[in-house]
Amino acid sequence: MSKQWWKEAVIYQIYPRSFKDSNGDGIGDIQGIISKLDYLKELGIDVIWLSPVYQSPNDDNGYDISDYRGIMDEFGTMTDWDQLLQEMHQRGIKLIMDLVVNHSSDEHAWFVESRKSKDNPYRDYYIWREGKDGQEPNNWESCFSGSAWQYDEHTEEYFLHLFSKKQPDLNWENPKLREEIYDMMKFWLDKGIDGFRMDVINFISKVDGLPDAELPEGRKYAPGGDYYMNGPKIHDYLQEMHEKALSGYDVMTVGEMPGVDVEEAKLYTGQDRKEVNMVFQFEHVDLDSGPGGKWDLRPMKMTDLRNSFTKWQKGLEHEGWNSLYLNNHDQPRMVSRFGDDREYRMESAKMLATFLHTLKGTPYIYQGEELGMTNVRFNSINDYKDIEILNMYREKVIENGEEHDKIMESIHVKGRDNARTPIQWDDSEHGGFTTGTPWIQVNPNYKEINAKQAMGDPDSIFHYYKKLIELRKENPIMVYGSYDLIMPDHPEIYAYVREYEGQKMIVMLNFSVGTPVFELPEELEDGRKELFISNYEADSSQDIKQVELRPYEARVYLVK
Numbered sequence: 001m002s003k004q005w006w007k008e009a010v011i012y013q014i015y016p017r018s019f020k021d022s023n024g025d026g027i028g029d030i031q032g033i034i035s036k037l038d039y040l041k042e043l044g045i046d047v048i049w050l051s052p053v054y055q056s057p058n059d060d061n062g063y064d065i066s067d068y069r070g071i072m073d074e075f076g077t078m079t080d081w082d083q084l085l086q087e088m089h090q091r092g093i094k095l096i097m098d099l100v101v102n103h104s105s106d107e108h109a110w111f112v113e114s115r116k117s118k119d120n121p122y123r124d125y126y127i128w129r130e131g132k133d134g135q136e137p138n139n140w141e142s143c144f145s146g147s148a149w150q151y152d153e154h155t156e157e158y159f160l161h162l163f164s165k166k167q168p169d170l171n172w173e174n175p176k177l178r179e180e181i182y183d184m185m186k187f188w189l190d191k192g193i194d195g196f197r198m199d200v201i202n203f204i205s206k207v208d209g210l211p212d213a214e215l216p217e218g219r220k221y222a223p224g225g226d227y228y229m230n231g232p233k234i235h236d237y238l239q240e241m242h243e244k245a246l247s248g249y250d251v252m253t254v255g256e257m258p259g260v261d262v263e264e265a266k267l268y269t270g271q272d273r274k275e276v277n278m279v280f281q282f283e284h285v286d287l288d289s290g291p292g293g294k295w296d297l298r299p300m301k302m303t304d305l306r307n308s309f310t311k312w313q314k315g316l317e318h319e320g321w322n323s324l325y326l327n328n329h330d331q332p333r334m335v336s337r338f339g340d341d342r343e344y345r346m347e348s349a350k351m352l353a354t355f356l357h358t359l360k361g362t363p364y365i366y367q368g369e370e371l372g373m374t375n376v377r378f379n380s381i382n383d384y385k386d387i388e389i390l391n392m393y394r395e396k397v398i399e400n401g402e403e404h405d406k407i408m409e410s411i412h413v414k415g416r417d418n419a420r421t422p423i424q425w426d427d428s429e430h431g432g433f434t435t436g437t438p439w440i441q442v443n444p445n446y447k448e449i450n451a452k453q454a455m456g457d458p459d460s461i462f463h464y465y466k467k468l469i470e471l472r473k474e475n476p477i478m479v480y481g482s483y484d485l486i487m488p489d490h491p492e493i494y495a496y497v498r499e500y501e502g503q504k505m506i507v508m509l510n511f512s513v514g515t516p517v518f519e520l521p522e523e524l525e526d527g528r529k530e531l532f533i534s535n536y537e538a539d540s541s542q543d544i545k546q547v548e549l550r551p552y553e554a555r556v557y558l559v560k
């Protein structure tokens, strides 16, 4: 397996709207990010993935782009952006930009033209169809509730939008559209960026004829994923994108890919295939969803998590590469979901961090994760801002009469706004995020959980992340070592061994509040064991044949 800088890197995701406001308008901005680069340098990360900062009417917080080459006014100007890149590079931090090209905004100049007439030169940049028997062209459901089609009176046709009505899907069948995208990518690459995170990039090729999907009982619209995820031409498009836009630049790419499995991921990330370097797969973040989808709550079980991660670790062992994440701007906070955000917040956040950084793959830290930020529970639906939440609430509660309390519980557990409350910088008003009124309320726990407190406390989650990142730089076993389970059936302990160039690393993680006993398998008994990192005080000379683990304890040993 080849060595690559992006395999060794630790990536930090910034969701700019919620990171740091510099001008008091309540919205995070580019100057705010610049003011925190030293903080990120101190943490030790190598790369920043910046969620979209392009011109956008903000129907979906920047994931609806109206000008791919312009900066959103609330965030600053292109001069600010140029300064950001320069200041990052000065500090040795790389920048990857979000590439959102499954859809644009309906306010993009291409769509404004496209909807004007059926023979407009831009008509075919989007996916227009006639209705079927006075209904939508097919029964697909939008990822943000309701039909995936919107009727446009002006030309009496429907356009496809897999997300909101203000996010029409681009027509990748059209070679002219594809060339425009590649040109736009080169515009940013020539500015010196270090790569792209590609938004729902495995949705860009739709099955010919856009057939109806199977309708689940009692539902008006059907999840159409089988007809647009990993579609028939997806590999051709990605190879073409590589050839026409990416080749010739030393950059990294990560494709966000809902519905991708291991076999498909090998094709996307196989080194010789020249598609993308790694994918964000969704298997582990779907484990706590029932048959009704994301809002249909199920408990998250460690044993399912272990099966899933093990499948991916082993599946991409020799071919391809894994990305490692436990949360991002679309997912609940990881400590609330996989750990315990009350009594054992510190311990479980550190245990999960140990997990993330000792697996094989490239770790992604989502802003605030290094502080152990938690989910939020707003009492009123009016305090929520996310279009996915608001559309779902309207459909389920207002239109279909489902129980308000039950839906609020789903929002508290799974809503995307959990991850989007502002970063808690200190214990001053609004957590030091803004001097104005924040666009979304700060989590009320900011007095206790904030960066100022964490930086001043050598035992904080922040300092633990810093240490893990340092260790990863010094120990290639953390990046390149193989992965094999220990005690594969234990109900509470998730343990594994990594091996690389004659070294071994033993990782013990207690995913419970209990005190289960780790038992070292005989074949690992030989060799001197050195405590590498742990989230509790531990005696490094302790014999580890049997170890009683404390609640959410993580211990890693190096065997020499």
Ligand code: NOJ
Binding pocket: 060, 063, 064, 100, 163, 199, 200, 256, 329, 330
């Ligand atoms: C995935 C992004 O991460 C999410 O935030 C967005 O709403 C959808 N794609 C649509 O762009």
